[in-house]
Amino acid sequence: MNFWDKLGTLDRRWIYLLVALSVIFPLIVPMSFKISITPEARQLFEAVDALPDSSVVMLTFDYYPSTVAETEPMATAALHHLFRKDCKVVTMTTIPLGGPSMAERVTRTVARKYNKVYGTDFVNLGYKANWVAVLKGMGTSIEAIYPADNSGTRLSELPLMATVKNYDDVSFIFVVADNDIVQNWVSIVNAQYGTPIGAGVTAVGAPKYYAFVGSGQLTGLLGGMKGAAEYELLADARGLAEKGMGMQSLAHLVIILMVIVGNIAFFAGRWSKKGKVK
DSSP, X not given: OOHHHHHHTOOHHHHHHHHHHHHHHHHHSOOOOOOOOOHHHHHHHHHHHTSOTTOEEEEEEEOOGGGHHHHHHHHHHHHHHHHHTTOEEEEEESOSSSHHHHHHHHHHHHHHHTTOOBTTTEEEEEEOSXXXXXXXXXXXXXXXXXXXXXXXXXXXXXXXXXXOOSGGGOSEEEEEESSXXXXXXXXXXXXXXXXXEEEEEOTTTGGGGHHHHHTTSSSOEEEHHHHHHHHHHHTTOOXXXXXXXXXXXXXXXHHHHHHHHHHHHHHHHHHHHHHHHO
């Protein structure tokens, strides 16, 4: 058996090991790959950055735990940007499985870095069933939909919610989602109440929403881990997405290299066999 035949029959476990090492290596030795900024990501950042300081922004955690790697860095970077601008943040979710707890964990973790006070600077409304009624109802009265926050505290006892009654008091809505809820935020809230909306979605879900940006129904869009990394760079809040892009990029390069080597081994093996037959 010649070299090419041996390479073509290489135990696949060696390939799996090589891919695993390509993911682990950037964790040990940080690697930096150039990340280009898409117009949609820049539009979203600029829309948020243009908000007057102390504006009220609603940030949604409309994603399941299974997509945390792509979506949570978006929410985290957005919070860094908003708290740095001294914006007031109201969070909520239409996802019952993990949504409220993820919103609680992320907001409180980032808030501590900026000495933000719960109830005054940020509030977590949590989850309510029947998202259509929730999205429509908050246009009239947020307190009617959420009498209490995620921890059970009455909204009337939270200073921030004394001034935030409905969408009229919300300057911007930043939707982070891994499902079709984005188009419902657009069709119900943006279309009916005129509140500006930007979104961060998974890579597989992003293509359908570029048309929304073109039509002006979304002010901007982040797609997948790359979109999260773009916002981290723009907001000067480098974190997990930028690190993840290093791992992802190196793993992709290794996979591409293996495909090329595999094809070379296949055709070289065939040519060598033809030569022996002659």
